[in-house]
Amino acid sequence: MxxxxxxxxxxxxxxxxxxxxxxxxxxxxxxxxxxxxxxxxxxxxxxxxxxxxxxxxxxxxxxxxxxxxxxxxxxxxxxxxRAEAGHLLGVEIGPHRVAALISGLDGRIIGAGSREVSETAPEDERLDRVRTVVADVLRRTGVPRSNLRAVGVGTPGIVEADGTVRLGTALPGWTGLALGERLRRSFRCPVIVENDANAAAVAEHWKGAASDSDDIVFVLAGLSPGAGSLIGGRLHRGYGGAAGEIGALHLLGRGVTPEHLLSTTDEPLHPLDEQAVAEVFALAKQGDARAGAAVERFIQRLVHDVAALVLALDPELVVIGGWAAGLDGVLQPLREELARFCLRPPRVVLSMLGEAAVGTGALRLALDHVEEQLFAVDGTVSARR
Amino acid sequence: MxxxxxxxxxxxxxxxxxxxxxxxxxxxxxxxxxxxxxxxxxxxxxxxxxxxxxxxxxxxxxxxxxxxxxxxxxxxxxxxxRAEAGHLLGVEIGPHRVAALISGLDGRIIGAGSREVSETAPEDERLDRVRTVVADVLRRTGVPRSNLRAVGVGTPGIVEADGTVRLGTALPGWTGLALGERLRRSFRCPVIVENDANAAAVAEHWKGAASDSDDIVFVLAGLSPGAGSLIGGRLHRGYGGAAGEIGALHLLGRGVTPEHLLSTTDEPLHPLDEQAVAEVFALAKQGDARAGAAVERFIQRLVHDVAALVLALDPELVVIGGWAAGLDGVLQPLREELARFCLRPPRVVLSMLGEAAVGTGALRLALDHVEEQLFAVDGTVSARR
The missing domain is CATH 1.10.10.10 (Winged helix-like DNA-binding domain superfamily/Winged helix DNA-binding domain)
Known part of the structure; x- marks a missing residue:
């Protein structure tokens, strides 16, 4: 007390x-x-x-x-x-691209850049690409590196508090990578690393589809979906930072791997081969029966994963993001199935920030860090235990 | 600010x-x-x-x-x-029994009572039984009704903030029942109604298997499991009070109802027929193949529901309670499957409070209410937004 x-x-x-x-x-x-x-x-x-x-x-x-x-x-x-008294970076490190956003202390974005990167690129190459994108953005906006107050990073995987990736199967060399430590060498300010779906949830709440709700689940819908959630406006990371990593649910008691779900042949699709997946969806639209069945399986799995999150967390709002959000016919079955099976169905909407969600959320996390320093007062009086 | x-x-x-x-x-x-x-x-x-x-x-x-x-x-x-300056009641209203615990302001339990009630009893009969049990407990402990400071109630269903049961399929007449209002007629103190699994989670954290953790999921394991969770030591009720109501997950995209899971004939078991279920488990232990398969299906479903909760919430600890916790062979498969499929598997333990969990949690919620009045200070200074 x-x-x-x-x-x-x-x-x-x-x-x-x-x-x-x-x-x-x-x-x-x-x-x-x-x-x-x-x-x-x-x-x-x-x-x-x-x-x-x-x-x-x-x-x-x-x-x-x-x-x-x-x-x-x-x-x-x-x-x-003086919003220009300091600057913040929001960085996305994904399987196919790295991107960076920059803002002043008011959070208004004044520059952005991105580069493609191969999903098979080893970690050193991916981090080199990050440095290049950041240097580009700083140069184009004329912001000296020394003026950065904090850097936020969103990336797939379970991320420890110190920025180490405990488990990250989506990117080569990611599991065990001391990502925060590696990136801190490039900056003289704090670097905050967060799971990509968590960062995206923060972004949609800040300036996206969830700006009117404090209890949300953001689903980064892909072949293996991840999710981030806010409870009472605060990011729920879970005890070990793994909350929302719902991807494995579908494997329980079955022999099915995610890649098999969307395959129309006996060969599994590569889990990150979005192009191939988009083709399957296009074929299904043209009436191809096998493609249609594959799409059906994919949507059923997404519905199941989202239902599990909704039943466990009971959010007010579900935001669907990630590349699967851009495919036709994802939202309607989700709404219908959730309405049938959830005792209190949430609203379901598409991401408003799209591709920018992860970087925007990373930027917001950097801004949170700086605002805590500017506005927080230690020793806040509280008479509760 | x-x-x-x-x-x-x-x-x-x-x-x-x-x-x-x-x-x-x-x-x-x-x-x-x-x-x-x-x-x-x-x-x-x-x-x-x-x-x-x-x-x-x-x-x-x-x-x-x-x-x-x-x-x-x-x-x-x-x-x-003066712990005796006021008293608190914790009441459980379940499908098969109603029970009450009483304590002073220090939370030490000084009396308890319970009565059986039929699972088919209409709401009026069930509430009559509650009044009888409460009157018994007060009489035996010599506590005047006027000395009660708060009453907590744990019961199945989704419960609104005012104590109305929004949805409760386990008990006849429960859906839509203004339970808080009905019970308030019997007391001159606040009555707090909470979902039974939520109450049990609070109890295990207070004086049970979860006293060393603030991030827990309590699973009230039965034919249709419910769950309660604490995040950072606080009950997570969800936006509409439905968090943890995982029961429907298994029905998604299938024609299976929970009763069919454990049936060894074509007739479904009654969902609350615990005796019949215990017999199936006993038969399975004796080597009966059909019973064994039914038990296997039951455990697989429990594993799946718990995995969904764990992946969504990432708790430090899972506590298994409810009658299914008393059956042999529930804990080990849960631990094994969670270790296989969860990126960060939690510890899994059995409830320490057993049958007393719901009533104990209801008592703790009543105590919380009174402590807020005794210890809370309005206008607590905070400089955060």
């Missing part, structure tokens, strides 16, 4: 500083009078705190508004949050 | 009061000097707060320790928490 045995002036100062910064971030520019009104702090406190934030580079005096100078003798000074 | 614009004396007083009460609850009896040391509060504050708690009936002066009077001229006064 927390103690409250007298005021801590430095704690108070930090709280007040966070309050003022928060107010400034939520608007274009504010006067000291505005800040006094919005925060409930005294004028001297607001002045002192604002001065400190200016010294720290996070706040700057804004230009007076057009016409204001003419109306009054001397316009009130206005202050704004 | 919270404001901190000066001390609120009544808030401070409540915090200090909660701190002192918490210290007293954690020990047999403390002197004012002990309290000053443990809480970090000043002597006058401790004295004032303790006086207020005595007036409120929550604290009483304890008898001096044996021999202390002889050692010193005048022994220091010692104070203790």
């Amino acid at each position: 927390g103690r409250l045995t007298g005021g801590d002036p430095s704690l108070l100062r930090r709280i007040n500083s966070a309050v003022v910064l928060h107010a400034l971030r939520g608007s274009d520019a504010l006067t000291l009078t505005d800040l006094t009104r919005v925060t409930g702090l005294s004028r001297p406190t607001v002045e002192g705190v604002t001065e400190g934030l200016i010294e720290g580079g996070l706040v700057v005096e804004a230009a007076p508004e057009e016409g204001e100078a003419r109306r009054q003798g001397r316009p009130a000074r206005r202050f704004r949050f | 919270g404001r901190l614009t000066g001390g609120d004396p009544s808030l401070l007083r409540r915090i200090n009061s909660a701190v002192v009460l918490h210290a007293l609850r954690g020990s047999d009896a403390l002197t004012l000097t002990d309290l000053t040391r443990v809480t970090g509060l000043s002597r006058p504050t401790v004295e004032g707060v303790t006086e207020g708690l005595i007036e409120g009936g929550l604290v009483v002066e304890a008898a001096p320790e044996e021999g202390e009077a002889r050692r010193q001229g005048r022994p220091a006064r010692r104070f203790r928490f």
